[in-house]
Amino acid sequence: MGCLSPKLPPIGVVTSADVLRPALLAVLGGLVAAASVQPVGLWPSGLVGAGFLTLAWWQARSRPARAVAGGLWALAMLLCTTIWVIDFQAVGYVVLALLGATFFTAAGALVPTGGTWAGVGAAGAITVAESLRARVPFQGFPMGGLPQGQAAGPLAATARLGGTTLLTLAAALFGAALAEALRRRPLQAGALLLVPVVAAVLGSVAAPGEQVGSLRIAAVQGGGPRGTRAVETAARDVFDSHLAASRTIVPGTVDVVLWPENAVSLDGPTAGSPEGDEMAAEARRLGAVLLVGVIEDLPDNRFRNAQLAFAPDGQLVGRYDKVHLVPFGEYAPLRELVSKLVDLSLLPRDALAGTGPGILLGPGGQRLGVVISYEVFFGDRSRSAIRNGGQVLLVPTNAASYATSQVPDQEVAAARLRAWETGRDVVQAAPTGFSAFVTPDGEVTQRSDLGAQQVLSGRVPLRTGSTPYLRTGDQLWLIIALACLALPGLAALAEGRARRHLDPPSDP
Structure with missing residues (x-):
C-alpha cells in the first residue's frame, strides 16, 4: 500500500502561508526596530529589528512574499516613529508611512536570498531603501528611520566615516549577523560583524578636527x-x-x-x-x-x-x-x-x-x-x-x-x-x-x-579640518550599498559560469 504525499502547490504559485509567516516576522521586526528610535531610544533593538527583516526575507519563498515583508517591516516601524505627524494631518500620517514603506517593498522584491553573500545583499537592500527614503520625493523624509535609532549606540561612530548611509549599512550588517547566528552559521555571522565593528572603531578614533x-x-x-x-x-x-x-x-x-x-x-x-x-x-x-x-x-x-x-x-x-x-x-x-484632497488650513502660505x-x-x-x-x-x-x-x-x-x-x-x-x-x-x-x-x-x-x-x-x-564624511559625503557609500545588494547575484553568476567551465560535456 503506497504512502500518501502532501499536496504541494504548483511551481510559481504564491500561497497565503508563503506570505503570512515572513510577513508576521517582518511586522514584529519593524515594531522592535521602532523601539530604537527616540523617545524610547533602545539602540540594540534596531539591530535586532534589522535581523528580523533579514530572516523574514530568507524565509519568504517568493519575490512577492519578500516585497510584502519589506513593506510591512517599514510600515510597522514608521507608524510608531512618526506618530507626531497626526498632530497636523491624520491622513498625511498614513500616507507618509506608506510612502516610506514603498522603498522597502521594492527592496524586498530585489533582495537576493541565497548563497554565501545573502547577508550582505540584505544589508545592501535595507541601506538603499533607507537612503532613498531620505532623499525622495520632495527632497526626502529621513525622520524615524534605522540610523536615527543608533545615535546613542557604538555604531554612531561610523557616521564620522560615511554619515548615516554607512551607519545604516553597519546596523543592517549587524542585523544580518544576528540572523546568521540564529541559523547556526557562525563563520558567516563573524564575517558580517567584521565591517560594522571595524568601522565603529575607526570612526571613534578619527580626529574631530584641530x-x-x-x-x-x-x-x-x-x-x-x-x-x-x-x-x-x-x-x-x-x-x-x-x-x-x-x-x-x-x-x-x-x-x-x-x-x-x-x-x-x-x-x-x-x-x-x-x-x-x-x-x-x-x-x-x-x-x-x-x-x-x-x-x-x-x-x-x-x-x-x-x-x-x-x-x-x-x-x-x-x-x-x-x-x-x-x-x-x-x-x-x-x-x-x-488642497482638493486634504485640509490645508493650517498651512495657508x-x-x-x-x-x-x-x-x-x-x-x-x-x-x-x-x-x-x-x-x-x-x-x-x-x-x-x-x-x-x-x-x-x-x-x-x-x-x-x-x-x-x-x-x-x-x-x-x-x-x-x-x-x-x-x-x-x-x-x-x-x-x-x-x-x-x-x-x-x-x-x-x-x-x-x-x-x-x-x-x-x-x-x-x-x-577646523575635515572628517572622512566631510570629504566623501554619502554618495560613495550609497554606491557601496548598491554593490552589496548586487553582490550575491554576481557571485551566483560567477559560480555558475565556473561550474559550467569545470563540468565535462555530457556524451551525446
Whole structure:
C-alpha cells in the first residue's frame, strides 16, 4: 500500500502561508526596530529589528512574499516613529508611512536570498531603501528611520566615516549577523560583524578636527506651553518670553547668544521694525553677537524663515535663509491639487527657500555653521556649512507644536549624528525644548527641560579640518550599498559560469 504525499502547490504559485509567516516576522521586526528610535531610544533593538527583516526575507519563498515583508517591516516601524505627524494631518500620517514603506517593498522584491553573500545583499537592500527614503520625493523624509535609532549606540561612530548611509549599512550588517547566528552559521555571522565593528572603531578614533579657539555661547529657550500652533499663539508673547530669558544673561559673559527658530514673527522686513530695534538693543546690552530666528512675511502670501545676526554694536550684519524646507509643514507641494484632497488650513502660505551654505560670523570673524530645524536631519546641510569653514554647528529649531517629546528627542538624536559626521560641537536652541550642547563625539553635555524658560551656556571649542564624511559625503557609500545588494547575484553568476567551465560535456 503506497504512502500518501502532501499536496504541494504548483511551481510559481504564491500561497497565503508563503506570505503570512515572513510577513508576521517582518511586522514584529519593524515594531522592535521602532523601539530604537527616540523617545524610547533602545539602540540594540534596531539591530535586532534589522535581523528580523533579514530572516523574514530568507524565509519568504517568493519575490512577492519578500516585497510584502519589506513593506510591512517599514510600515510597522514608521507608524510608531512618526506618530507626531497626526498632530497636523491624520491622513498625511498614513500616507507618509506608506510612502516610506514603498522603498522597502521594492527592496524586498530585489533582495537576493541565497548563497554565501545573502547577508550582505540584505544589508545592501535595507541601506538603499533607507537612503532613498531620505532623499525622495520632495527632497526626502529621513525622520524615524534605522540610523536615527543608533545615535546613542557604538555604531554612531561610523557616521564620522560615511554619515548615516554607512551607519545604516553597519546596523543592517549587524542585523544580518544576528540572523546568521540564529541559523547556526557562525563563520558567516563573524564575517558580517567584521565591517560594522571595524568601522565603529575607526570612526571613534578619527580626529574631530584641530581646535583653534573657543567661544562662550548661550542658547536661549523662552519656554511656554507645548502642543500649540503658530496660528494659535501671539507672536509678541513668544518674542517677549525669549527677550526675558535673554535678559537674564549678564553682559560681557558670552560671545554669542543663540535664539531659536521662529522666536520672532514679523509682517515685513526686520530692518526698521520695532522688534528689530529691540533685538539690536539686546545685542548692544549683551556686548555679543545675537543670532535670532525670524519669520518675515512677503507679498503673494509667502514668507522667509531666517536666522539673523546682530553684531555687538547692534548692527544687522548677516542672515541665513532656510534652504531645506519642510514639505506640508512650510510649503505645500502641488498645493492646488493637494488642497482638493486634504485640509490645508493650517498651512495657508508657503515659505521661500534660501540658497547657499549656512554661515554666520562670530564677534571676531569666527565662522559659525547654521542649520535651521528640519535641516538637522539632513547631513548634506551641515556638511555644506562645515565645508564652507564652519567651526561650530548651531541648530536653531522649533518643536513647540508637538505635545509629546518625540520630535524634540529625535532632533537631539539628529544633532548627535551631525556632530559625529562633522567633527564639530553642536549647540541647539528651541523655544520650548530641547535646547542642548553636544560634543563632536555625540555626547550630550547639557539639555534643557521641556516647556521651561532656560538659558544654557558654555565655552565651546572651535575646530577646523575635515572628517572622512566631510570629504566623501554619502554618495560613495550609497554606491557601496548598491554593490552589496548586487553582490550575491554576481557571485551566483560567477559560480555558475565556473561550474559550467569545470563540468565535462555530457556524451551525446
